[in-house]
Amino acid sequence: xxxxxxxxxxxxxxxxxxxxxxxxxxxxxxxxxxxxxxxxxxxxxxxxxxxxxxxxxxxxxxxxxxxxxxxxxxxxxxxxxxxxxxxxxxxxxxxxxxxxxxxxxxxxxxxxxxxxxxx
Numbered sequence: 001x002x003x004x005x006x007x008x009x010x011x012x013x014x015x016x017x018x019x020x021x022x023x024x025x026x027x028x029x030x031x032x033x034x035x036x037x038x039x040x041x042x043x044x045x046x047x048x049x050x051x052x053x054x055x056x057x058x059x060x061x062x063x064x065x066x067x068x069x070x071x072x073x074x075x076x077x078x079x080x081x082x083x084x085x086x087x088x089x090x091x092x093x094x095x096x097x098x099x100x101x102x103x104x105x106x107x108x109x110x111x112x113x114x115x116x117x118x119x
Contacts, residue, residue, distance in 0.1 A: 059099065060090070060097040060098060061097065061100070062095065062096075062097060062098075063077060063098070066098045070103075085110075086106070087102045088102045088105075088106075090102075
């Protein structure tokens with residue numbers, strides 16, 4: 001059966017809707033309200049992830065990870081790169097990575113430069 005807006009028939013109201021009183025619906029204060037989501041399953045019924053051992057240590061930053069860990073924006077990183085003040089990058093395939101050692105050398109150089117300008 002086609003909908004009324006397709007066939008051109010006038011839409012009708014259901015009888016239940018026309019008998020409703022205006023305003024918010026009255027609820028019993030002792031009634032239990034329905035939840036929108038299912039209750040979570042207990043941990044006993046869920047499957048546990050397989051034990052895989054210790055996590056593999058990460059030895060290099062991506063540019064985004066480097067910027068996030070040093071609290072600088074990507075724009076600032078690329079500004080430093082054009083000035084020749086960015087850390088040394090290594091190219092692995094199409095990715096540019098920054099080793100932890102390179103990041104540490106960069107931090108030491110920035111600290112030394114800041115100490116020179118302060119003195």
